[in-house]
Amino acid sequence: MTTQYSIGLLCVFALTACQPASHSQQTTATDTSSDEIELFESNFNPNFREYFRTLASDQFMGRAPATKGEEITVAYIEQQFKSFGLKPANQGSYRQPVPVTQIDPVQxxxxxxxxxxxxxxxxYRQDMMAWSSQMLNEINVEASDIVFVGYGIVAPEYNWNDYEGLDVTGKTVxxxxxxxGYATQNPELFxxxxxxxxxxxxYKYEEAARQGAAMALIVxxxxxxSYGWHVVAGTSPIRFELANENKNMHRAKVEGWLSQQGAERLFAAAGLDLEALRQQALSGSFQPIPLExxxxxxxxxxxRTLQSDNVIGYIEGSTYPEETVIYMAHWDHFGMDFSLPDNQVFNGAQDNAGGVAALLAIAERMAQEPAPQRSxxxxxxxxxxxxxxxxAWYAANPLFPLETTVAGVNMDVINVHGPMKDVMVVGHNSSELEPMLEHYSKLQHRYIVPEPTPEDGFYYRSDHFxxxxxGVPMLYARGGIDHIEHGKAWGxxxxxxxxxxxxxxxxDEFDENWDxxxxxxxxxxxxxxGNDLANSRQWPNWYQGNExxxxxxxxARVRQ
Incomplete structure (x- = not known):
């Protein structure tokens, strides 16, 4: 191990703070082959791989909420927290109950x-996908007039209103x-x-409901x-909503999707063309179009009214215990589909057994060290x-005050493809956590990049949101695509x-060959x-202009 990059990676795997070598010692990542890098298990926490493998195993039955798979999963995470010496966060319990209503569309x-x-x-599931978020046993939409509403957006800050002058009460949009912005690739639009x-x-379903629509369908x-029709129609149609007294009656009766081919046939029946409609919707002078x-x-x-559980443990701060730094990773996945002929378990290895394994590994490491100043x-x-x-339930019912929550790191889909030269930030250029990320990335001779597909909207698709x-500044980052040996195209x-x-x-199953x-x-x-935040007086903020x-x-004013 003679090059700076090799030394840097030893520091990576040991999870110890290493100072960068002198300029004369520095080389680029391409000067070091991956077989010179120390094996992960021998230098960091050998339990990480085992946590990962275990959580992704068939034993956990796909980790679906409110199932036997949840019972096994929550008990496992709880036991690890207890063995590390973490304190339970909820009045002596590691569990925060999350009341949910399961909506199973049986017909x-x-x-x-x-x-x-x-x-x-x-x-159903071939030409269209439909469900109801209203917590009712039977939903009926009858002879509802269909209206094309462009992108279904009302955005005053962008001077955009697809519903302007339109009453869609009881209609299907x-x-x-x-x-x-995505459709035009115009950086000045959205x-x-x-x-x-x-x-x-x-958002589109929320806005359609605000407008009074009975049914909202997205093409x-x-x-x-950012995903194929199989993601829309191929996973379980069972839905979960946070239990509430009004039974989600503020939502549209029916929400759903039309396949692209289905939309084309529908518009053609009305004498309309999908691409022509797209251009009209982007024209800036769009008017909604009734299809007759x-x-x-x-x-x-x-x-069914059910209970699922967040699992939360903490290390109490020695000086400012009321101030908290958070790490997060979701444990759930899609359970099992007994209609499948062979493999029936949605193991969710990358999504997100790996993230939970990382959460456990970091918790274990921190618990072995002197208590941080902050919790x-x-x-x-x-x-x-x-x-x-x-x-969302925690954000509405926090166990630690949000005003004194310093910042957080979200781990969702961990890199399994080996060392990368880049670090991908989802929601790039959002907060003052990013300079901290860049500092430590440079010690690894890595560079920061925005997510390669910001059009996919991943910023709005994980728990940090x-x-x-x-208001809590959140970092969502992970290894990018520029592989140390194979390069960007491979990644x-x-x-x-x-x-x-x-x-x-x-x-999505665990692979022993993963790097x-x-x-x-x-x-x-x-x-x-997290360690820096927990041992400092920093209060990172979102950048100016962030929503x-x-x-x-x-x-901050409340804290003062």
Whole structure:
């Protein structure tokens, strides 16, 4: 081990603070082959691989909320926290109950059309996907007029209103996925290629409900959605919502998707062309278009009130115990599908057994050290895959005051492809946590990059978003695509393979051949950022212009 990069990686795997070598010792990452790098297990925490393998095993039954798989998973994480000596966060318990309602659509009719040249009925999960977030046993939408509403966005700050002058009460609205910035690649429109929250399907359903729509349907297209139709229609249709007294009656009766082919047929029946409609929707002078076709659908649900659990433990600070630094990773996945002929377990290895394994490894390491000045909290969330519900519940019912929560690190999908030269930041250029990340990345001779596909909207698709919305600065980063040996094209190919072949599929399974040294690189970064925050008086903020800055500033005033 003679080069600076090799020395840097030894520091990575030991998770100890190493000073950079002198300039004369420095070389670039390309000067060192991966076989010169010390093996991950022999230098960091040999338990990480075992945590990863265990959580991704069939024994955990796909870690679905409110199942036997959850019982096993929560008990396992709880036991690890206890063995490390972490304190339970909730009045003597490591568990924070998350009350949820499971909505199981046991019968979904075809989507039926009426009107001039109306197309034939659309088949559930083939031509369309539909559900209801209302907590009712039966939902009926009958002869609802269909209106095309462009992108379904009302954004005053962008001078954009697809619903302007339109009353859609009781109607069915159909809209494109993503937002106009992505569609045009115009950096001056919305946020250009990077998705804004207006592009997320969750926002579009929320806005349709605010407008009074009975049914909201999004046109699925693989590129702007960032996933294929199999993700929409191929996973379990069972939904979870946070239990509430009004039974989600503020939501539209029916939410769903149309396949691209289904949308094309529907618009063609109304004498319209999909691409022509896209151009109209982007014109800046768009007017909603009634299709003169009516839609009907019936859904019967089985409802169950359930409890899932966040698992939360902490190391109490020695000087400022009321101030907290947080690490988070969601434990849940999609359980089992007994209709499949062979492999029935959604193991969720990369998503997100690896993230929980990293959470445990960092917690174990920190618990072995002298107590930090501030408290460090380790949070494993429930029901992330069904709408970030565990973290949303915590944000509304925090166990530690949000005003004195310093910042946090989210770990979701850990790098399994070996050492990388780059560090990918989801939601790049958001907060003052990024200079800290850059500092430690430079010690590894790595560089910071924005996520390569900001159009995918990953910033709004993981638990850090729940805490960001209440003002807590959150870092979501992981190994990028510039592999130390194979380069960027190879790394991008691995990302594509995972997204297209394994994401939310039963094939997301633990592989003994994975190169987990890249995970060690990233844990080094996360560890040191959290350790620095826990032993300083820093109060990182969002950058000026960020949508969460005002909330954080208000928290600062409360602290004072």
């Amino acid at each position: 979904v009719s075809s989507l039926r059309f009426a009107g001039n040249n109306a197309p034939a009925d659309y088949v 159909v809209m494109f996925v993503n937002d106009p 946020n250009g290629n990077a998705m804004t929250y207006y592009g997320r399907w969750t 699925h297209e693989t590129a702007p959605a 076709i009516q839609a009907s659908i019936n859904i019967k649900n089985n409802l 460090v909290v380790f949070m494993s969330w429930a029901v992330e895959e069904r709408g970030l519900l565990g973290s 729940s805490l960001a919305k209440v 991008l190919e691995q990302r594509h393979i995972y997204n297209s072949q394994h994401y939310h599929k039963v094939t 987990l040294r890249g995970a060690a690189q990233d844990m080094y970064l996360f560890y040191h950022i 969460f800055r005002a909330i954080r500033d208000a928290s």
